[in-house]
Amino acid sequence: MLKTETVNFERRSMNGELRRRGGRRFFSSAVLSSWFVVFTFRPLWAMRIVSLLPSNTEILDALDVGEQIVGITRFDRPSAGREMVGDFFQPSLEKIVALHPDYLVVGQSASSRVTRRLQELGFPTVEVPNPRSLEELFDSFRLLARTVHREARAEEIIEDMRSRFQKITERSARIPKRLRTYIEIDTPFWTIGGHDFLSEAIGTTGAKNIFSDLERPSAQVSPEVIVERDPELIISFDLKAAQLARRAGWKNVSAIRKNFVIDDQDRDRLSRPSPRLIDGIEDLQAKIESLMIKNAPRL
Amino acid sequence: MRPGSKLMVLSLTVFIVAAVALSVGPAKTSFPVVLQLRLPRVLLGLLVGMALAVAGTIYQGLLRNPLADPYFLGTSSGASIGIVLAGALHLRSPFWLYLAAFFFALLSIVIVYRIAQTHGRVPIQTLILSGILMTTFINALVFLVFSLFYRQSFMTLFFLLGTLTEGDPLLLKISLAVIPLSVAISWYFAQDLNVLSQGEESAQHLGIDPERSKKILFTLASLLVASAVAVSGMIGFVGLMVPHVLRMILGPDHRQLIPGAALGGALLLVVMDIVARTAAAPVEIPVGVVAALAGTPFFVYLLKRKKGEVF
Numbered sequence: 001m002l003k004t005e006t007v008n009f010e011r012r013s014m015n016g017e018l019r020r021r022g023g024r025r026f027f028s029s030a031v032l033s034s035w036f037v038v039f040t041f042r043p044l045w046a047m048r049i050v051s052l053l054p055s056n057t058e059i060l061d062a063l064d065v066g067e068q069i070v071g072i073t074r075f076d077r078p079s080a081g082r083e084m085v086g087d088f089f090q091p092s093l094e095k096i097v098a099l100h101p102d103y104l105v106v107g108q109s110a111s112s113r114v115t116r117r118l119q120e121l122g123f124p125t126v127e128v129p130n131p132r133s134l135e136e137l138f139d140s141f142r143l144l145a146r147t148v149h150r151e152a153r154a155e156e157i158i159e160d161m162r163s164r165f166q167k168i169t170e171r172s173a174r175i176p177k178r179l180r181t182y183i184e185i186d187t188p189f190w191t192i193g194g195h196d197f198l199s200e201a202i203g204t205t206g207a208k209n210i211f212s213d214l215e216r217p218s219a220q221v222s223p224e225v226i227v228e229r230d231p232e233l234i235i236s237f238d239l240k241a242a243q244l245a246r247r248a249g250w251k252n253v254s255a256i257r258k259n260f261v262i263d264d265q266d267r268d269r270l271s272r273p274s275p276r277l278i279d280g281i282e283d284l285q286a287k288i289e290s291l292m293i294k295n296a297p298r299l
Numbered sequence: 300m301r302p303g304s305k306l307m308v309l310s311l312t313v314f315i316v317a318a319v320a321l322s323v324g325p326a327k328t329s330f331p332v333v334l335q336l337r338l339p340r341v342l343l344g345l346l347v348g349m350a351l352a353v354a355g356t357i358y359q360g361l362l363r364n365p366l367a368d369p370y371f372l373g374t375s376s377g378a379s380i381g382i383v384l385a386g387a388l389h390l391r392s393p394f395w396l397y398l399a400a401f402f403f404a405l406l407s408i409v410i411v412y413r414i415a416q417t418h419g420r421v422p423i424q425t426l427i428l429s430g431i432l433m434t435t436f437i438n439a440l441v442f443l444v445f446s447l448f449y450r451q452s453f454m455t456l457f458f459l460l461g462t463l464t465e466g467d468p469l470l471l472k473i474s475l476a477v478i479p480l481s482v483a484i485s486w487y488f489a490q491d492l493n494v495l496s497q498g499e500e501s502a503q504h505l506g507i508d509p510e511r512s513k514k515i516l517f518t519l520a521s522l523l524v525a526s527a528v529a530v531s532g533m534i535g536f537v538g539l540m541v542p543h544v545l546r547m548i549l550g551p552d553h554r555q556l557i558p559g560a561a562l563g564g565a566l567l568l569v570v571m572d573i574v575a576r577t578a579a580a581p582v583e584i585p586v587g588v589v590a591a592l593a594g595t596p597f598f599v600y601l602l603k604r605k606k607g608e609v610f
Contacts, residue, residue, distance in 0.1 A: 026329055027472065186454050187454060188464050188465060189583070191452075211581070214581070214582070219582045219583075220457075220464070220582065220583045221581045221582055221583060222324070222325045222326070222580055222581045222582075222583050223464065223575060224324050224325050224326035224332055224337070224576075225326050225337050225580065225581035226323050227326065227332065227336060228325075228326035228327060228332070246468070247338050248335050248336060249331060249332070249334075249335030249336040
């Protein structure tokens with residue numbers, strides 16, 4: 001009689017200790033079929049990335065490594081081959097584990113607790129800090145480029161963005177003066193301070209953030225101070241110009257009086273620290289210029 | 300000093316503090332700033348403070364419980380789930396918002412009362428416990444709504460922390476009408492409240508229908524809380540602190556206590572809002588946070604104090 005050896009699969013006791021390991025595990029049918037799945041659907045040379053911030057997804061797409069992304073948040077544009085894993089505050093860890101990522105790209109502050117958990121689970125994570133200036137924005141491109149080995153592509157993108165920003169600055173230099181600008185990112189009275197890349201980016205169009213003196217990325221500010229600083233341009237992500245005008249005491253604000261309100265800006269293009277930012281800024285400049293032309297004194 | 304003259308002094312203080320609030324702010328004081336920006340806000344502070352303090356007074360009298368407060372009894376949370384649900388169902392009209400806040404505020408206080416009732420009595424500890432139970436449950440519901448309908452959840456959450464920054468103009472007008480009216484009606488029922496706070500048996504002996512008066516007063520208090528939460532989010536501790544301090548000053552008679560609490564609540568919230576507006580200017584602190592910071596030590600003092608002084 002041929003004595004068959006029993007197959008013992010890995011079993012872990014409650015405290016995680018490995019109990020026994022069978023000898024013929026590798027050749028068992030279950031394992032073989034799973035190897036088959038692995039080799040068919042997951043080429044070993046392709047990296048698998050889960051991105052937990054939309055801006056990082058956009059950066060990776062721009063770096064031409066979009067096909068390596070297998071997991072995204074619910075705030076990203078849905079795309080074939082990318083599974084939604086929740087949002088960056090509460091991603092589904094189970095979904096992430098099931099996607100077998102080689103590493104995760106996360107935001108530094110937004111998901112720090114999640115990050116620690118993911119690191120405990122053994123996933124390498126790349127933390128991208130929220131950029132406080134354009135230079136830091138470019139640094140975040142470089143950081144991600146180093147991870148996916150696309151340094152040259154990153155420099156191309158940065159060079160392109162720099163030259164386009166340069167053009168915007170040159171164009172806006174022809175505007176006779178800087179416009180005092182109030183940017184409302186959320187109601188009521190949430191604005192960006194000087195420690196946000198958007199403050200600097202908008203500045204290139206000739207619009208100067210009236211709260212650039214706040215040494216923080218964003219804050220809820222006093223309506224009195226907004227009126228006192230009398231913005232000449234208002235960029236509103238949420239409320240429309242007519243709604244802003246109805247606010248108590250805002251009728252005499254310069255921007256409202258002259259109807260210098262931009263309320264139809266694509267929010268995602270402006271507020272996400274990604275290569276798309278430059279499109280949003282160019283769009284913004286076009287809008288500011290058309291407002292200027294519309295309000296130019298008749299000769 | 301007679302209670303009447305004490306009330307006079309109190310209303311004078313409210314006037315002075317309102318004047319100070321109008322002249323203090325992060326921006327330079329000028330006529331348009333005072334008229335268009337500070338006046339509506341000070342007015343809102345006066346009204347919301349009034350509503351919360353009078354609601355607190357009614358609850359403390361009805362429940363014969365010195366720790367009763369709209370915040371701890373779950374009424375504020377009830378109103379907040381009404382607002383959150385109305386928002387989630389796209390009932391953006393202030394009228395629906397108001398109605399939902401009122402309905403859920405009333406519902407939650409009724410449920411809390413029923414949970415706490417044992418053998419026809421409502422013991423202090425059970426009441427507070429069931430209030431906390433309710434608050435916890437409703438907070439969970441609020442977060443459930445946020446995770447299912449996540450649009451603008453951050454802003455709504457911030458609003459619920461308690462803030463006097465900016466409200467819907469129509470909502471403000473409704474509150475402007477409802478709050479003073481409810482306070483006036485509560486004042487009319489002050490004598491009933493006096494009798495009820497002595498116990499329901501004595502109410503029956505004195506020829507008052509305790510169930511009817513109780514229902515009216517609970518409804519009034521819930522209306523006040525709903526009005527306050529609809530325009531300013533959940534501000535705690537005002538409804539707790541003010542009736543207490545005023546009971547020390549004016550005595551337990553609700554005929555003086557209700558107008559006194561209205562004035563005292565207005566006073567306290569306007570003072571807290573001055574801090575909220577100016578402490579970190581030009582950045583704003585939610586006034587609910589200021590209230591909780593100031594109120595928690597007061598709550599500890601109440602818990603540690605010897606029992607049976609006033610009630």
